[in-house]
Amino acid sequence: MSELKLLCLPCDGIGHEITAATLSVLDTVVSELDLQIFIEHELVGFDSHKKYGTTLRDELLVRAHTEFDGVILGPMSTMDYPSVSEGGRNVSGGFRVGLDLYANVRPAKSRPSIQNKATGMDLVIYRENTEGFYPDRNMYQGVGEMMPDPDMALSVRKITRRCCMRICRQAFSAAAARRKKIAAIHKANVFLMTDGLFLECFREVSREFPEVQTEEILIDAFAALLVRQPEVYDVVVTTNFYGDTLSDLASELSGSLGLAGSINANAETGLCMAQAQHGSAPDIAGKNIANPTSLILSLAMMLEWLGDRRGDMKLRTAGRVTEMAVDQVLDNPDYWTRDLGGSASTAELGGYVSEAVCGIAQASAIKS
Ligand code: NAD
Numbered sequence: 001m002s003e004l005k006l007l008c009l010p011c012d013g014i015g016h017e018i019t020a021a022t023l024s025v026l027d028t029v030v031s032e033l034d035l036q037i038f039i040e041h042e043l044v045g046f047d048s049h050k051k052y053g054t055t056l057r058d059e060l061l062v063r064a065h066t067e068f069d070g071v072i073l074g075p076m077s078t079m080d081y082p083s084v085s086e087g088g089r090n091v092s093g094g095f096r097v098g099l100d101l102y103a104n105v106r107p108a109k110s111r112p113s114i115q116n117k118a119t120g121m122d123l124v125i126y127r128e129n130t131e132g133f134y135p136d137r138n139m140y141q142g143v144g145e146m147m148p149d150p151d152m153a154l155s156v157r158k159i160t161r162r163c164c165m166r167i168c169r170q171a172f173s174a175a176a177a178r179r180k181k182i183a184a185i186h187k188a189n190v191f192l193m194t195d196g197l198f199l200e201c202f203r204e205v206s207r208e209f210p211e212v213q214t215e216e217i218l219i220d221a222f223a224a225l226l227v228r229q230p231e232v233y234d235v236v237v238t239t240n241f242y243g244d245t246l247s248d249l250a251s252e253l254s255g256s257l258g259l260a261g262s263i264n265a266n267a268e269t270g271l272c273m274a275q276a277q278h279g280s281a282p283d284i285a286g287k288n289i290a291n292p293t294s295l296i297l298s299l300a301m302m303l304e305w306l307g308d309r310r311g312d313m314k315l316r317t318a319g320r321v322t323e324m325a326v327d328q329v330l331d332n333p334d335y336w337t338r339d340l341g342g343s344a345s346t347a348e349l350g351g352y353v354s355e356a357v358c359g360i361a362q363a364s365a366i367k368s
């Protein structure tokens with residue numbers, strides 16, 4: 001019997017709505033595929049700040065590490081958080097570093113039914129998640145940004161061999177199982193040491209995967225090439241900030257940021273966190289009009305990733321069925337939310353995906 005214990009953290013803004021829709025889909029998957037998934041809800045973000053004086057308690061990180069197989073995290077209203085000294089911790093950064101979830105996996109796929117600017121795109125970006133320019137996660141003590149005086153601000157970027165090697169290895173493994181093509185995105189013509197070290201690691205790992213065809217592309221050129229020939233790329237590996245930016249570009253080219261799933265994972269510990277790519281969308285929060293697709297697809301990715309890692313076919317199938325159900329729903333404009341030009345509510349879209357899960361599971365008699 002496939003068993004999982006998941007920690008669910010709706011967080012801020014549209015987080016509660018899209019998490020509720022995602023959990024309704026998970027309920028259906030659990031009953032259709034006869035899985036055992038236990039879910040515990042906890043507070044992070046503003047809900048946690050109100051009750052505990054901090055947006056993220058250390059205790060939750062410890063529990064996520066020791067008691068759970070995976071985390072479902074909603075989006076944060078980071079821009080509105082109070083300062084760190086007043087309890088405004090970056091929840092996502094806290095989990096990524098606290099659980100050492102070094103691989104942020106962000107697929108972007110254009111669908112014929114959804115208006116997009118990237119016909120034929122089907123790629124996945126492997127973004128390093130635990131260092132780089134991000135000041136809340138690149139220092140042992142202190143933060144990677146400082147102001148020597150009120151008119152000067154400095155930012156430190158940390159790139160390590162260990163982190164470059166492990167993200168490259170994950171990306172190459174994925175490429176070997178896909179179209180056997182990988183592109184490293186960098187700016188080593190200017191950042192000679194930091195991006196230079198990243199490229200050195202990319203080349204070293206490439207020797208372990210002789211069957212994978214490699215390409216090295218400058219980030220500025222890649223931004224243009226992604227728009228010009230999106231169908232060419234398969235697996236893309238890069239450092240933290242470049243990956244963050246390029247994955248939003250790729251998702252938007254595929255039709256909407258609201259369609260973009262992602263996981264944060266550590267292949268060695270087996271921990272995984274499903275997290276939508278977009279933010280907390282305060283402009284539409286509480287209106288039941290947000291598109292929950294991104295978080296539902298993130299859940300699908302997490303189930304498949306956990307299934308792969310444990311050799312558990314049922315979990316793997318659960319992920320695949322969820323993704324197929326989303327694809328089916330997105331094929332029908334009557335089921336679209338407002339961001340895609342439709343009028344379905346967040347909860348309705350979740351309901352349509354659940355119905356599609358039932359249809360797929362019953363048609364293929366998966367349970368038996
Ligand atoms: P955003 O992604 O929240 O919103 C950008 C635009 O996309 C908005 O018009 C919004 O309505 C729309 N949008 C986003 N998700 C949608 C969905 N699921 N369905 C329909 N429309 C959707 O970015 P922002 O407005 O720049 O940031 C808002 C807050 O989110 C800020 O506090 C920011 O710091 C935070 N943020 C958090 C994360 C995260 O939690 N990982 C990521 C990015 C931004």
